[in-house]
Amino acid sequence: MNDRPNTPFTELEQRLRRAAPPCAPAPRAARVARVCAAVDTLPPPRAHHSAHPAFRLLARRVAALALIVLSAVLATRLATRQPLQPSLPLLSATSLLDGLGALHVPQRMTGPLAAESENLLTDLVTLTTVVNERTLAILF
Amino acid sequence: MQRVxxxxxxxxxxxxxALEPRLERFFAQLGVPASDRDDLFQETCLRLYRAADRYDPRRPLLPWALTVARRVMLNWHRARKPTVELDEARCVADTQRPVPETGGADDVWAFARARLPAAACELLWLRYGEDLEPAEIASVTRRTPVHVRVLLHRARAALATALEHDGTGIRPQGGER
Incomplete structure (x- = not known):
């Protein structure tokens, strides 16, 4: 960010860097000694948590591999166990649906439909006649 | 730290x-009085020691140490009891005010501390005093790198404006901006 030469704050950044007070050339021995004395009274840090990064990576890979293998084993077992489950009795669809045929009563609708059609036709003719008469009555 | x-x-x-001069300067720049820096340094070191097993040697030590030191300093700020300043003690307080050491009359850091909020000064110091990258500052201050860049830009702009409008002391070197 500060390395860009054309930023409007380049001079300010350089000035801030120049004005930063330097560190003390040497640490305060008394302060460090006090810290070290305090550290000596503490138990050592838990070294067993500080596993090497390469070991952590290896452990993660082993764990992932174990998870994959266990998942595969579980899936295989489920697949092989499925036929052992108590299966439902085989039912024939045709034998069940055959009974429905007995419930169906064929009805002949030709006659009623033909009569209805004639009625509609008669009504339409009557309506047309009436409309024509009214229309002519308005005109003449 | 691995050996520890x-x-x-x-x-x-x-x-x-290795850390004592850096932390001493860090605490001084962020307004910790000299009488308390010893305790803060010790507390920071003890925390670093206890957390030595969690240190990742692939990462630099200083941002990690500054993260711990910053938390210790924030706890110290919170633990300080609020006080009410008495009229008769005001003159004494002015002389004993925990003003960090300045580098002279043309100290832009003292000017920044006087004009900018503490958070802006802290970011500017981490960037230009400790020379940390924005990503490292983000890990120290628990912000995102983009947020740090935005805050740094605002802090720089505010400081530049304050320097320009300052009629008494420091002016930006190098001319107009």
């Missing part, structure tokens, strides 16, 4: 000696 984590307690002296 493996139980070599004496190796922590090297860490403490």
């Amino acid at each position: 984590a493996q139980g070599e307690i004496q190796a922590f002296r090297i860490v403490a000696e």
Whole structure:
């Protein structure tokens, strides 16, 4: 960010860097000694948590591999166990649906439909006649 | 720190000696009075020691140490009891005010501390005083790198404006902006 030469704050950044007070050339021995004395009274840090990064990576890979293998084993077992489950009795669809045929009563609708059609036709003719008469009555 | 984590307690002296000047300057720049810096340094070192097993050697030590030091300093700020200033003690307080050491009359850091909020000064110091990258500052201050860049830009702009409008003391070197 500060390395860009054309930023409007380049001079300010350089000035801030120049004005930063330097560190003390040497640490305060008394302060460090006090810290070290305090550290000596503490138990050592838990070294067993500080596993090497390469070991952590290896452990993660082993764990992932174990998870994959266990998942595969579980899936295989489920697949092989499925036929052992108590299966439902085989039912024939045709034998069940055959009974429905007995419930169906064929009805002949030709006659009623033909009569209805004639009625509609008669009504339409009557309506047309009436409309024509009214229309002519308005005109003449 | 790896040796410390493996139980070599004496190796922590090297860490403490390396960190002492940096943390002393860090605390001084962020307004911690000299009388309290000793305690803050000790507390920071003890926390670093206890957390030595969690240190990742692939990462630099200083941002990690500054993260711990910053938390210790924030706890110190919170633990300070609020006080009401008495009229008769005001003149005494002015002389004993915990003003960090300045580098002279043309100290832009003192000017920044006087004009900018503490958070802006802290970011500017981490960037230009400690020379940390924005990503490292983000890990120290628990912000995102983009947020840090935005805050740094605002802090720089505010400081530049304050320097331009300052009629008494410091002016930006190098001309107009």
